[in-house]
Amino acid sequence: MTDLTLLHPPSIFRFRELPCFLGPVSDVIPSTSIFEGYPIGFLTLSEYLTRHGFEVRVVNLALKMLRDRTFDAERFTAGLKSRAFGIDLHWLPHVDGSLGLAEQLKRQHPDVPVILGGLSATYFRDELMRDHPYVDFVVCGDSTEEPLRLLLEALRNGGGFERIPNLVWRREGLVVDNGISWRPDTLDHARYDYAHFFRMLLKYRDPVGYLPYLNWLEHPVLAVFTCRGCNHDCSGCGASSSAFSEVCVRTAPAFRSPQLLADDIAAIADHTGAPIMIIGDLLQAGPEYADAFFTAIGRHRIANELAVEFFHPPSRRIIERLSESIAHFNVELSPESHDIRVRRAFGKQFDNRLLEESLEALVASPCRRIDLFFMVGLPEQSYASVQASVAYCGDLLERFGAGGKLLPFLAPLAPFVDPGSRAFQNPEEMGYRLFYRSLADHRRAMLMPSWKQRLNYETAWMTRDEIVSATYDGAEALVVLKERHGLVSAAESRRIREQIERARRVVARLDSGDPPDAALREEIRQLNRLDTLCGKHELDWRVSGSRYHLFRCITSLFHGRP
Structure with a gap:
């Protein structure tokens, strides 16, 4: 019990x-x-x-x-x-x-x-x-x-x-x-102790119950959080500063101390060679926080791949500190759009000059990979703007793609604009039209046949049909660029383009309103298990040495973290 x-x-x-x-x-x-x-x-x-x-x-x-x-x-x-x-x-x-x-x-x-x-x-x-x-x-x-x-x-x-x-x-x-009055100022009470999960899965003899996602054993990734809350205010994000203020009555993020964050990462590295993602921009708490973390993590000499998330392009000084303190690191950046007007309407206040200067410095650094994320469904963004973002990815690959470090992605804002975000609370001001508002509405939406019908929004610049078309057309163009620059093979490019075409046909069939027959049901079942816009393997980071350090895992059964 x-x-x-x-x-x-x-x-x-x-x-x-x-x-x-x-x-x-x-x-x-x-x-x-x-x-x-x-x-x-x-x-x-x-x-x-x-x-x-x-x-x-x-x-x-x-x-x-x-x-x-x-x-x-x-x-x-x-x-x-x-x-x-x-x-x-x-x-x-x-x-x-x-x-x-x-x-x-x-x-x-x-x-x-x-x-x-x-x-x-x-x-x-x-x-x-x-x-x-x-x-x-x-x-x-x-x-x-x-x-x-x-x-x-x-x-x-x-x-x-x-x-x-x-x-x-x-x-x-x-x-x-009773009201939300428990809002701790720090995250120092919360431990990211994955050895605890190892002890629990053996205690309850239920390994599958503790696995984070389907292919985790083959491609493990572990994560630590720098904070809860955010200083940024992206328009559709349920974890933005507006959303946390609206939903959680939190006026400022709560950060984990840089020393404890570094200790969390070191404890993970003791048990596994899996990549570790640092979620939440280290710079949100200021340069002193980031410097303290770099100093602390540098003492541990971590061999694992660390993926570091930035909400704003990091400066050359920050990249130098990363390079000095972390042996193997990757960087994640989300420009969202090539168009500065779209990016600023969404809530990110940097221009392409800063982005490109940062990319230049990252490519020249020991950074192993730079993931760039672009989004479909943003304020001020049209179908043509999405395709122009893909073309911009081509320009970036021409300038910074040598060596295969730069890897761009495109994905829709789907299925929902998050409750509590600016776009959900004030959709008209942001150029959004919401189809669903209540919990019951969204539950019914999740049971709609097609992901297009499931979207809880369209914008003044794109209908739901256009959001779907922009997503598939943009992803198809992007995979061609990746093939051209050697990021995916010709066979992989062909596979993704074929799956996009299959997905287009399924959306069209479901739009007709006819009940799905057995063949369509099977096609849906297969597509739901496949990656459509890119290959899942593109998200995989390297494992350093053994996936699991068995001796440390075994000893952790008998010695909990102090």
């Missing part, structure tokens, strides 16, 4: 049965289109609660369902024994999966509390508690480790929910919102 079982659902609860073409919504992230990657908050919650004496199990139900078509999810959840169930509703595409799983658990275990948490659960907490009686609690905000600990204590002791911060609950059938 566990105190809490944290379950991660698929984005669509019955994805194995329904003919829903999910489209290219996950082509530039490691997980598949059912978003089987659980939030990293599961790690910090599990470690924090275990450290405070609770028995916590994590179950990646989405991955279990994806890996084995014969896996009986209903039978599995019926057999779970736990004093409470926790389900993430962090990003809104999980709305159907989260609610479907919550309903199933309550039907099977009517006396066991069901708890939801995450950014989307926080935003829609009133609707969740009003319309979904199988949800007993919503734990709100971006840092729920301590509120959840207090809730588990109250459940153990029989009540006393009034004093628990960030909690929404029911008293005699009436919804009570």
Whole structure:
């Protein structure tokens, strides 16, 4: 019997049965289109609660369902024994999966509390508690480790929910919102201790339940976060400064200390040679924070590949510090568009001169790879503008592509503009038209046959049809450029272009309104498991030495982190 079982659902609860073409919504992230990657908050919650004496199990139900078509999810959840169930509703595409799983658990275990948490659960907490009686609690905000600990204590002791911060609950059938008052100023209470997960998967004898995504064993990537919150205000992002202010009542990001962040990375490197991604721009907390981190990480002499995310092109000085302190690093940048007007309308305030100066310095540095991400569906962006962004990628490859370090990607803003973002809160001001606003609307949208119909927006510059066309046409042109510059083989280029054409035909068939026949259902099933816009292998970073350092993994079973 566990105190809490944290379950991660698929984005669509019955994805194995329904003919829903999910489209290219996950082509530039490691997980598949059912978003089987659980939030990293599961790690910090599990470690924090275990450290405070609770028995916590994590179950990646989405991955279990994806890996084995014969896996009986209903039978599995019926057999779970736990004093409470926790389900993430962090990003809104999980709305159907989260609610479907919550309903199933309550039907099977009517006396066991069901708890939801995450950014989307926080935003829609009133609707969740009003319309979904199988949800007993919503734990709100971006840092729920301590509120959840207090809730588990109250459940153990029989009540006393009034004093628990960030909690929404029911008293005699009436919804009570305690308000979001737990907003820690730092992340130093949260540990990114992956050895904890290794101990737990052996304890519960459930390796699949703890795997982050489908092909993680073959291509592992681990992550640490510099902060919760953001100083930037990108128009459609649910983690922007506006969104965190609106949803989590957070006026400034909470940062993890640079020393502890470096220690987290070193602890991961002790157990695995897998790449490690540093999520959240180190420069958000200022140059002193970045310098302190570079000094701390330099002392550890990490051999793993580190992927460093920047929201603004890093300067030559920062690139020099990176090169001095990290042996093997990659950089991720998201210009979003070649057009400065579009980029600024989206919320990024740098020009192409700064971008190109940074690329020049990165190419000349020991940096192994530079990932550039461009997006479709932005304010001020037309179909022609998307194609011009692809042409700009060609220009960049001509200038900086020698050696294969530069790797551009194109992806749609899909399926939803995030709740809490500026574009969701004030769509008309941003040039957006929203088709869905409520939680129920978005759940119905997730069950639409085509990813085009699932989009919760169009813009004053592009209809949904044009967003789909711009995505596929741009991706097709981009893969031709990649082939020309030796980034993908001729066979790979041909495969991607053929899959794009298959996807176009499926969207057109679903637009007709005719019920999908057996052949179309099978085509949808196959495409949902394929990468359409680019090859998933393009996202893979190098593993340094062994994927898993067995001796350290074994010793971690007996010695927890202090």
